[in-house]
Structures are given as structure tokens and as C-alpha cells.
Amino acid sequence: MKQLFLCIALAATTMVHAQSDKYATAMQQNFTLMDSAKTTADFAAVSAAFERIGDAEKTQWLPYYYAGLSLTIPAWADPNVDKDANSEKIKSFCDKADALTGDNADKAEIEAVRNMAATQQMMVDPQSRWQTYGMEAGATLQQGMQLDPNNPRLYYLQGMSLFGTPVQFGGGKDKAKPVFEKALALFKAAQPKPMYPHWGQQQTESMIPQCN
Numbered sequence: 001m002k003q004l005f006l007c008i009a010l011a012a013t014t015m016v017h018a019q020s021d022k023y024a025t026a027m028q029q030n031f032t033l034m035d036s037a038k039t040t041a042d043f044a045a046v047s048a049a050f051e052r053i054g055d056a057e058k059t060q061w062l063p064y065y066y067a068g069l070s071l072t073i074p075a076w077a078d079p080n081v082d083k084d085a086n087s088e089k090i091k092s093f094c095d096k097a098d099a100l101t102g103d104n105a106d107k108a109e110i111e112a113v114r115n116m117a118a119t120q121q122m123m124v125d126p127q128s129r130w131q132t133y134g135m136e137a138g139a140t141l142q143q144g145m146q147l148d149p150n151n152p153r154l155y156y157l158q159g160m161s162l163f164g165t166p167v168q169f170g171g172g173k174d175k176a177k178p179v180f181e182k183a184l185a186l187f188k189a190a191q192p193k194p195m196y197p198h199w200g201q202q203q204t205e206s207m208i209p210q211c212n
Contacts (some may be wrong), residue, residue, distance in 0.1 A: 016148045023060065026053050027195055030066065040074040042082060047071050047093075054096065061100040062195055065110060068093035069197075072116040083124050087117040104147040109197050111144030119161070137161070152190055153200045155183035159207060177211035180204050 030053070034046045047070035054063030068090040072124020075081045094110050094117070101107060115137050124131035141161075144154045159179035187201040 023053070023057055024195070027066075031195075032058070034066070034070060035054070037070075037073075040078045043070045043074045051093070054202075055099065059096040059100060061106060064093045064097035064100070065113065065197070068097070068113045068117070069199075072113065072120070075120045083120045087121045090114075090117040105151070108144040108148035108151045108154065111140045111147065112151070112157060112197075115140040115144070115154075115157050119157075150186055151188075152183045152186035152204070153178055153197065153210070155186060156200045156204045156207075159183060173211040177208065180208050180211065184208065 030046060030049050033049065034043075036134075037043045037046050047067045050063045050067035050070060052068060054060060057063060071086055071090050071093075075083060075086050089112060094114050098110050101110075118133045118140060120135040122129045122137060126134070141154055141158050144151060148154075159172060159176045161200060162171045162179060163173065163176035165175075167174075183204045184201065190198070192198045
């Protein structure tokens, strides 16, 4: 009987490792596709692939996180992207990711993606949308920093917000620079786990000289 339980335990362990290896392989393949994506269609395909991994795994938050993150990238550059529809899809992925983790640091990463979704909606018409999506974007940063005050991506995004806000409204280069510098220090100190978010340092480094 003891040998039977041992065999069952070993079989279960082998199955878990096989599933884990399959998950890691699929994620790495998608990271490669994400790095090489160039067009809106490319990023949509990457997002859909991450979504399929999430649907198959059922307990992993990262696939849904990256499904949402993938959709934020073309929305900055492609004027033909429907920012509202795209952002609502990103937020739905954030909701799915958020439901699968209770870790504050994980949830802070998700808030960073929520911030970009709300910011993209605001940028459709900043003057008329500030009271809705601008406030939403600010709230996501505040929530994220409460969850994890050492997340560098949140400070990078805060710096970008300040950089793009006119001086008369509390923004400008002078306000943005120390925030970017704090983000960079946090990036250099960070030790992300495998497959966890690590984007933003290069963007932060490029913004600091623009604040001089």
C-alpha cells in the first residue's frame, strides 16, 4: 500500500512538472513573438495567444496580464485603433489576472496595465475626458503604489503623466525628472522572477535626458 501511494505521488509530481514545463515553454514562445511584433495585427495575435494560455491554465495570472499588456503597445502608435474598445478589452484581461492572484506585488503590476488602458482612453480627448479617464488613471497609480511602493513601472508611468501635463496644471519636466530618477533606481534594484514583468527601464532611461 505504501508503494502504491508512493507511485501515485510520483506520477502526480511528474504530471505537475510536465504541465509546468509546457506552460513555461508556451509563455517563452509568446515572449519571443511579442518582442518581434511590429503591427497592430501582430500584437493582437500575441494577445490572443496569451489569452489561450490563460484559459488553458486557469490558475495563472501572468498570461492574462501579458494579453492585456500586448494590446497597450499598438494603441500608443496606431491612430486607427479604437481606444475605447481596445482599453475595455485590456481591462477585462486585468480583471481576469487580478482574480487569480492575492499577492500585492502582482496586483500592483496589474494596476500599471490598468493605468495605460485608462490613459489611452483619456488621450482621445484629454480636455473632455480628464474627469473620467484621467481620474481613473490617477487612481490606478495610487492603488498600485499602495500595494507595492517599490514597483518601478508605476513611477515610470507617473513620470510620463507629469511630463505630459502642462506646468500650470502641476506637471512639467521639473516635476517629472525626480520621479523618473526614482523609477530608475528601483529598476536597478529590482530582481524580477522568471516570466515576471521587467519592462520600463529603457524607456525611463530615455526620458531622464528629456527632462533637462
